[in-house]
Amino acid sequence: MIRYIAKRTLVMIPVSLAVSMIVFFIIQLPPGDFISGYAAKMSASGEVMDAQALAKLRENYGLDRPWYTQYFSWIWGILTSGDFGYSLSYNRPVSEIIGQYMGITVIISLATMIFTYVVAIPIGILSAVKKYSFFDYFATGVGFLGMATPNFLFAIILMFLSFQWWGDPMLGLFSPEFADAPWTAAKWMDLLKHMIIPVIVIGTSNTCELIRVMRGQMLDEMSKPHIVTARAKGLPEWKILLKYSMRAAVNPVISTIGWSLTTIFTGSTITAIVLNLPTQGPIMHRALLSQDMYLAGSWLLLMAIFTLIGTLLSDILLAWLDPRIRLDRKEA
């Protein structure tokens, strides 16, 4: 097992390096660079930007060098000193910007994840147990609606309702009176109030998938011979459900849990923009648009690494949870 993990970890190094290079290259593919976008914005607000000023800016930011030179100095900084470079649009080190938004991002993502599992797993099980009942159809219907409605649209609808009923679209995460206040109970309540919309919106998109997976797995498991045997033995139904069928049915859920690692750290993008959430997603979105390549590049690199780690974690978790897989591997 340890050998396996070590091997997988080693393979991750060249993969993330390759990803970082591709990413850096792609970010620079669109015409223009960070300065042209910046200059356009500034001249739109009345600032004089002539050719000299542009050349000087490019020189200051090192944008006059070819992309591979920029790439190598960037990746060298990461490898040797953990320095992720310097964000052109924020004029600050990349690590500082990522740090600023990490807390809120992780809180929202975790809350959303918990919401998803808490809602989806019981509904999935119930749908399987009460197959083709009204509840099953209803849960499935709502779930599909949630999945089929684009997140941002759902967010807009909820914002509209909130605006209509309470006169407040609930943008952001805090009411102004709490924004700079210390963390009191009232502030937490305010945060929770503002988190309802994002958590529901981001959560519902995955809920349906999870419900369906749970339901399908449960149905498969519930008709297996060992369940029939258990039932024949006279075990109470809830015990059969939780101890035998569910344990086997959560496998696919566990095997994908590692993949959410990326989502936890990046948060959603479009929804966060619509709801004006101060999370990582919108920051990265803007970095990509403005070709702020050190910020965007660092982000994508981190995402790639998280994805790799997540996959590895899933595999390990699965092996730990399911003896069948463990045994399989031993035989092989």
Place this chain on the structure above:
Amino acid sequence: MRQKLSLIGLVVLLMLSTLTACMGGDSGTAGNNSTVESQQTDNTTATAEAATAQIPDIKSAAELTSFQEAPMLAELVQAGTLEPVEARMPVKEDIMIEPVYEEIGKYGGEWNFPWNGPDDKWGIGMATEEAMFRFTEDGSGVEPNVAKGYDVNADSTEFTIYLREGMRWSDGVPFTADDVVFYWEHMLIPETFSKALYDCYYSVDPVTGEKARADVTKVDDYTVKVTFKHPNVMFLERLAIDNKWFFAPAHYYKTVLPEFIGEQKALEVAKEYGFEDLNTLGMWTGYYYWLYPQRPTLRAWVAKNDMNSDRFIMERNPYFFKVDAAGNQLPYMDRIVLTKMQDPSHKLLETMAGKIEITTFGFTDFTVLKENEQKGDYRVIQWTTPSWSSTGVQLNQTTEDPKLRELFQDIRFREALSVAVDRREISEMITNGLGEPIQASVPEGLPNEQAGWAQQWAEYDTARAEQLLDDIGLKWDAERKFRTFADGSNLTLTIYQEDTADDPRFIELLRKYYQAVGIRTDVKIVDQGSYFDLKYANKIPVSVKSVNIVSLSYRPDELVPLRVITPWFGHYGLFTSSGGKEGVKPEGDVAKILELWDKVKGSKTREEVQEWTDEIVKLHQKNQWVIGYSGPTPVLVVAKNNLRNVPSLVFSDEFRGIGHAHPAQFFLK
């Protein structure tokens, strides 16, 4: 396999985010280029008249017997951490009295100010700006602001600027003539903040056209003198545009600039601020200085925290040099809270929810704002804009394709494109009838207005357009659907549309009209940055921009090809700015404009300036390089009903947008 998948996934994600970004662009931020005619709400002026009775009639602060300050500052004075208000302001007779628009206000409250982060620095920069000289309310000239007064000698070569005795920076350090001379010697001349020395500091030899740099000297602690070799009649007005802040805190820069503390130490300071190199440090602290809490300013509100925070806060400056006529130190409002909004629609939503004290919108949001006026408890005040048109088209006179260039330079072609469009329909469909169906021209009431220009080529007449196109010698293709060049080759006008700024509905309508007279068009949608690059590279043949200036003599570059900026003169501008090394040599009337501009620069009197600028504008009228299909539309200033002292003025970059209303005297009732 999984690694491969995740890799592909990443690339897809990247593409998706770029794609969504491209789609999410057009949520109406008309802001700068939207505009209009004076059909303003008169209610503000009415209330102003009613209230004037209560405003003490005082011209100089010397007549005031006592001064009051905000409660938050009074507390500090009580606690002994701050000097009393009289000691913080300039000597009594040098305190500036800021006239209020409606009534004497009261202290307190916050101004919630939506912005999209530091990229939006100019919005808050303009709103809080304190210029050496600022434009008067009607914009006809300048008045002293930070300066106490000025003297000009008879031939406009010597400008003596008087400062306010006892005035202080926001950190309490005295503001003197040394700060002006320091700014000139150590920041402007060495280009510390990456900007070439402003054009207003050069005078022009009327005979040779040679430029000579000004000299700035200290006379005494509160007097500086700017001396020119040749007359520079418009210096103060142009200073009020080019270099509003003609001063910098010497004591602060002596702790930051490498010149004083050495490269090594300066680099450490730069790192502390988060910068990588010294140039960026110089540029941001020198040019965008109002965003840094460390940097003292003279503004009514000063930065309190990091501008990258979700809420960037500016708080009242205890040393601010203005009072109202009752002796209350301004500003009235305690703080400006800048909340980051990721999308322009958030600003609209928050405004409709009544959460924003005052902000501005383009006219496209007029209906939705009006509908929610009651619910949001705000009022919509229309400000006029000095724009030549709200919709129109510009043909690049120096476009690369020689056949197109010849066609664009043909005045008959421009007339044909002008009369081929039904302006009334454009006015109704695009501007809700707010923009009149007229030609691009100097708006009523602005300098250089020309009688009858608005009606030039403004009649919808396709027969006339056909006739003109025939005269030019444009042939029809085989199906008689589109026109071709005389030699039968394909004629297509490629319109470049900037994804965030240009109105796609207007462009579609325009294409319909052009097609009706046989002109084939093609649209390319590009982002702001690419548009900027393409313009520099002379790759944009047709654009739909308009011209937006208060007065040619204040800011010539949109009408005189001095550099690459306005699309119609394309690389003529590059020719001038590169001193003839690059670009396209101006000929004919364009060359004449440049000659006339030199005469404006060399003028000895205001009358001369007026005369020569009129000549330039007349050439514009004759040639109509900028074609307009509807008149200017208003900018909407949306203010909460309890926010008072908001006038209705002209909204322009020259006058600093909302800053022209002097936000220090806004207050919450």
